Amino acid sequence: MASVLSRRLGKRSLLGARVLGPSASDGPSGAALPSELQVELLDGAAPQPFLASKDPPCQEQPKEVLKAPGTSGLQQVVFQPGQKVYVWYGGQECAGLVEQHSWAEDKVTVWLLDQKLQICCRAEEAWLAGLQGPGPQAPPLEPGAQAPAYRPVSRNIDVPKRKSDAVEMDEMMAAMVLTSLSCSPIVQSPPGAEANFSASRGACDPWREGGDVSDSGSSTTSGHWSGGSGISTPSPPHPQASPKYLGDAFGSPQTDHGFETDPDPFLLDEPAPRKRRNSVKVMYKCLWPSCGKVLRSIVGIKRHVKALHLGDTVDSDQFKREEDFYYTEVQMKEESAAATVGISAPRTPTAEPPPTPSVTSLPPATLPPAPPKAQSSGPEHPGLESSLPSGALSKSAPGSFWHIQADHAYQALPSFQIPVSPHIYTSVSWAATPSAACSLSTVRSRSLSFSEPPQPPPAVKSHLIVTSPPRAQSSARKARGEAKKCRKVYGIEHRDQWCTACRWKKACQRFLD
DNA sequence: AATGCCGGGGA
DNA sequence: TCCCCGGCATT
Known part of the structure; x- marks a missing residue:
């Protein structure tokens, strides 16, 4: 304490x-x-x-x-x-x-x-x-x-501690200011606000959120800020803030009075923060000085920040993203409470910020950007999809290209040439295809790197799997591809236009998945 | 029911 | 090796 x-x-x-x-x-x-x-x-x-x-x-x-x-x-x-x-x-x-x-x-x-x-x-x-x-x-x-x-x-x-703290604060302040572009309410907030300055602490939260710096709850001052990660990754906060706050946020006196349940928790228009663990409830706390309001939904908190603090009247564009800085996600252990609300949906660990651009939500993770840990994120990453049109591989192959020659792929597995253009032929080995896919996936994974700007999280996910190399689920039959097959494309009437494989009821070679 | 394919088998 | 098809899993 x-x-x-x-x-x-x-x-x-x-x-x-x-x-x-x-x-x-x-x-x-x-x-x-x-x-x-x-x-x-x-x-x-x-x-x-x-x-x-x-x-x-x-x-x-x-x-x-x-x-x-x-x-x-x-x-x-x-x-x-x-x-x-x-x-x-x-x-x-x-x-x-x-x-x-x-x-x-x-x-x-x-x-x-x-x-x-x-x-x-x-x-x-x-x-x-x-x-x-x-x-x-x-x-x-x-x-x-x-x-x-x-x-x-x-x-x-x-009192003695003060000085060091102050210094620490100065650094934070600097970072804060830079991040929030001098518009930070904290800076502008009227002095009076300080009386109830739980927010001062909160002001820093955004970083923590963003970085998802799990400082394992150590409540020591140093603990909070020492994590270089937290500070060094001032990426926009995203919904999945780290849980560590919990105690902190709710422990503060100010918070209590500000607590309030979101009237319409189910309005979530974005991937609600998922419940990470059984009894952990995710709430969103307003960081605005002297506010400390806690709501259950991101939407709610955003609305709150926007309406009450940023002001709806202002061109939303200007503050579009700002609101994200003024709330933080807090997790609340709550055995009993858990039952009450349809607690927000679980957020994928590495989650990327929710759809709403602004909120990178916290997202989703903030970002995201949480250092190492976050990085280990799941297989699907926004950057991934976005960087490469998912369907590219399979779908992009216009019939005109492959058709003719690919037709015999089934028979001539080793390799064949694909007329990329009237004069250019690309030699491709079907057998090698998987490897191609591999390299492809490799490239993609690279895009996962932190620097990857949080693109609007593409809703594309499923496709990736398709390009993944050898199917893990191998043993059984090939998973049904999503790409169109000759049957679909040409119809049974034109069976003669199908690729050989299709005609033979084998895996289609023309429209590979 | 329609598809997509594997596993087999006949020519 | 080329072709077909039964039959099963998926959609």
């Missing part, structure tokens, strides 16, 4: 929540929040209620803010105006100049050089240049001693 908390912390601070945290007066919400959250909120020192503009934090009316019941005498360092100090802002250490230090309120107004803005924060959160460590974890106060009445809990928190 601790890890989870710390993680959240980091993320939050990433967004600058700490500095801008909602006012301490926000009694109710504050009380309900996890202790670490409170710390953050209080750290903000800028009790200003959140306003749309997150940029200039408390620069507008810092003074008022400072009037809060002071925690005088706590400060151990006296900041002089103009003095260079460092403060935590936006998840990182920022250098700034002291504008003013209100000893009484234990607040310091700092002009951030980098951000070019003024913020006010608790004196303990700022430290003089040259001194070490971020304010929070800095030595300043003795536990309990001066803890203001309104934030009793904060003192219990082990």
Whole structure:
């Protein structure tokens, strides 16, 4: 749990929540929040209620803010105006100049050089240049001693972790931003959202989803992000997110209230996520900051994201894919619940994202793209089919080509020539055909490589098998081919046009499968 | 029932 | 070796 908390912390601070945290007066919400959250909120020192503009934090009316019941005498360092100090802002250490230090309120107004803005924060959160460590974890106060009445809990928190987390978060943030193209709601979301920032964590989920990084549930902070795979494969999330989230997602307080069953779970218009294991229920959780809604169907969650967060009005094109980033699949062990819903259909392990282009769903797997594991995916891969017209081999052979000469294939098994064009002949050995098929399949498998762009999952599957070399099911008779046979093509009336094999009731040699 | 083919057998 | 066909599996 601790890890989870710390993680959240980091993320939050990433967004600058700490500095801008909602006012301490926000009694109710504050009380309900996890202790670490409170710390953050209080750290903000800028009790200003959140306003749309997150940029200039408390620069507008810092003074008022400072009037809060002071925690005088706590400060151990006296900041002089103009003095260079460092403060935590936006998840990182920022250098700034002291504008003013209100000893009484234990607040310091700092002009951030980098951000070019003024913020006010608790004196303990700022430290003089040259001194070490971020304010929070800095030595300043003795536990309990001066803890203001309104934030009793904060003192219990082990703040030190913050810094590393923050750094971690920065990286994630960067990745996130890149991925979501600056449109990320997380970035744009109003500061207020942070209060309930379960989403901050979720914000990262997309990657995890996509990568299907099974970090085997280790709930440690490092566990989440250490997996290079997760980060390195920012491929679009697809429905089959990894189950690991489960605990995480549902464990978070925020999630609970957001939980809600999809009204119409059966509306799935895409391959519903299949139940991976007996009692695992797949749900989709909205990652939008402060949302955390959980629905049972992809469609539902997408609709939710689109409608509520992305806004339906906006040209859907612009956000068409965006919504995929704002929900994640979570799996829920649920012995009992399993019975309730027609739990989504099982998703093939390697599954490719569902049909809907946007969702790569998660798909289906995200993608997919899950590293090694995912790779071992099943035999059928989208890239495969798409790269090669399935029927190519068998069907493509227009009668005109093979006909005449192929006709005797049955008799002349060894080899024969196929007139590819009036002047060009291709020598083909029937016996070799299988190998040809092999090479063919080889090529296809190659297309399976990760880089393969997630093509709209072709619905073609069956055909591949046809080209596969020697039939595994050999022993018995040849599986009935799907290709047309002479009988079908020419009809019984024109039996004379059939290939010899067909005439002899043998396997058709003209329209091979 | 229609097809597709294997296994056999006659010429 | 060429041709046919009975019969079974599949569709």
